[in-house]
Amino acid sequence: MGQDVDRRTFSRRDRQRYRTKVQRCLDTLAIMLREHPFARDEPMTGLEVELNLVDHDLSPSLAGSAVLDAIGSSQFQSELGRWNLELNLPPRPLPGDEWRHLERHLLDELAVARAKAVDCGAQLAVIGILPTLERRHLVTEALSPDQRYATLNEQMLSARGEPIRLDIAGDDPSGRHGVEPEHLQADFDSIAPEAACTSMQLHLQVHPDSFAGYWNAAQCLAGVQLAVGSNSPFLLGSRLWAETRIPLFEQSCDVRTPELRNQGVRPRVWFGERWITSILDLFSENGRYFPALMPVTEDDDPMAELEAGHVPALNELRLHNGTIWRWNRPVYDVADGVPHVRVENRVLPAGPTVVDMVANALFFYGLLRTLVEAERPLWSMMSFEAAEENFITAARHGLDGPLYWPGTGWIRPDELVLRKLLPQAADGLARWGVEGEVTDRFLSIIEQRCVTRRTGAGWQLDTVAALEEGGADRPAALHGMLSRYLEWSAANEPVHTWPVPK
Template sequence: MGQGVDRTTFSRRDRQRYRVKVHRCLDALATMLREHPFAHDEPMTGIEVELNLVDKDLRPALTGRDVLQAIGSSEFQTELGRWNLELNLPPRPLPGDEWRHLEHQLLDELAVARAKARDCASQLAMIGILPTLRREDLVGDAISQDERYTVLNEQMLTARGEPIRVDITGDDASGCHAVAPDRLVADFDTIIPEAACTSMQLHLQVSPDDFGSYWNAAQCLAGVQLAVGANSPFLLGSRLWAETRIPLFEQSCDVRSPELHNQGVRPRVWFGERWITSILDLFSENARYFPGLMPLTHDSDPLADLDAGRVPGLDELRLHNGTIWRWNRPVYDVSDGAPHVRVENRVLPAGPTAVDMVANALFFYGLLRVLVEADRPLWSSMSFEAAEENFTTAARHGLDGPLYWPGSGWIRPDELVLRKLLPQAQEGLAKWGVGGEVIDRYLSVIERRCTTRRTGSVWQLDAVAALERRGADRQAALHGMLARYLDGSDANEPVHTWPLPA
């Protein structure tokens, strides 16, 4: 969400004014898309990584504010949980060896954060869901004390009218994993379960004319991204989905009562429901379907700003967009006085390592370019429902769940990547101007991950299974697995190379 909040209560008229302002922002954006120039610089990319802090027992350490103050960098920010931090790296272009430098910068920033965390009796854990979380950790006192999180929690619980329910049934036992799946059902009086979900968010600035194609392509790729990047198989001691972060985030931010859910009211964590032609389609859906959670209005009038030759901030539209968590989110922003639009990809978990995350990012960016420039767009031969089914299948089953792909039919994700998508990603990165050595370094990580069939999620499952075979109970096995995971993550060796407990 990102924007500051200085109000804790809202009247009926606040909500009415807010709706009017959101629609005026929409009108202003529609005018800008027709008549106003947007930034035409080289497309910029960005990356955000959410981090966990753990104590000496590898349990959540509520030291986020202390660590943030010790780091003293604007690139690190608070997150919902007091055991979370977020790292935002400055935007950079794709060509050349820029993303090799990004890996180095990411490692440097993480090294500083690790050192400052140690000074605060904690350490960093870069993982989709902290596997040592327990039910007693997910309480209201664990929410960061920033006013925006307090207000967000109050408004979401008020809209829902009852506790947040998490109900996730694990994937059926398959493959070589000897860990039986579980079912987790729990009620929470706050939105703190959302803080258990730590992700990597990828940004790509695009031309407004091309936004629809890039967003559609990103939706097509969401299932593949999850299948090869899953890193969240455990929650509160239960073995659940390959990427449990997906259903957990959907449920922990669900402000609908069961009755509204049954009526088909759209959720605020949303894959979407159709292919689009313009970024305006998504912002219009936001205004049409979702009431304001935090109806703050500003004095500026976006249409008056346009008439006066000023670039409008579209504050209400951006705030509203920040409370609707699409897996591929539209972004409008203004930088150096020029407006631009971005696709924000929110599909992937954090971790396991910097090199794994950069590999995931470049695989995504390369494929985007090829799909967007194809003579026949992939989404013209794939239904939106198929793309959504791929997304859910990959989140549930990881590499074991067949995906539908035009021209290939139903195919296992690792086979799809090795046979078809890796060459396309290589072609796309070359079109972006990415250096050959950079392409080889990072796409080889994806290739080896698929040939070994070992994602972060698979490694976690196998490590826990190995420790349980040696006699450890589930909690001890999760603790032992996380200790080994942190060593591998710090070493920055790709997860497919990590050994399992003997």
């Protein structure tokens, strides 16, 4: 939700007007999808990375504003927490060696950010959840000063009517760490826990005619993405899920009371509930199921703009969509006067390294192309409930949780990737026109991650376990792990090659 919001209070009539305007935008979009030309150029990709700042003690550093000022680049923006930054890279096509250039661009931007952070007494951490966070850090005062975040905080807490509750039970199904499951329960008087989630967001611009296929395919792949890309096993000192960011984000943005949850009211962080046939299905669900959080209404009439030959911005539809956090989210936007739609993939955590993140992205884009162009769509052989179960299983267990895959049955994620999905990803990237050397470089990282069974989450868990076996308590072990993580992450060595202390 990047749109500016300059108000903090809203009346009943504001909410009524906003609902009407969202529907007006939806009606306008329906006409556009039938009659108006959308971008048909070479599909463009985009990448956003959320970052953390830590101080010399490796605790969160609230120097976000100072670091942003020091960087002085519009590609870096504030995020929810004062210890967060977000990097938005310009869109680029997939073919050729574009993503090798993207790797270098991302490395250069992070190098600048690291240097400016040091000037401000901080360090950069590219990780799914900062493992040195403590409850005392997750308070209202730690939220960024931007008006939209203050408004979002007030509106979400008002809608909920009680503190934000985290209740996450962990486990270790592999048994490799030989310890009992841990359980985190805590209440918070702000949405600051949401700022603990730092992700990598992947965008793919597609034509509206093919959007449904790409969204359905992305839903099918969400579990596999998490299994091979998990990087968030610790929260507030507790060892929880392989990708604890998933339940953390769901619970920290949950404006439902327990009673509303029991009634089956849908959550605002949502996997969804069905396969779709049009992007309109998702935007329609947004208006049908979710009340406004920030009902800011513009004076324009999108239908009149369309009839006058202009491309409407659909501001209310876009703002509303930005307050519903689907793991694969639809995006409507206008660039150079031409409308386009995108699939925004929000499944993956940030980190561990640039090369790991680029490998995750190309694995995803390659598989998307193959699944969308398959003779028989995967989602026609797989229930939506199975896709969601895969997503939750992978978030809990990483590479240790078996997933369901049509034509194969239940299979461990690393075996599924090695036996089936890597060749399909390579084929998809070839269809996108990606150079073979680029495909080999990055998909080999996914391959070796599966061969060694070493993800970011696995490395964090093994390192903390080793340090605790050496006599460190949990806080010291987390500190020691993060110190090593920062060193290896900056070196851009793939996480499957990182050593674990003896």
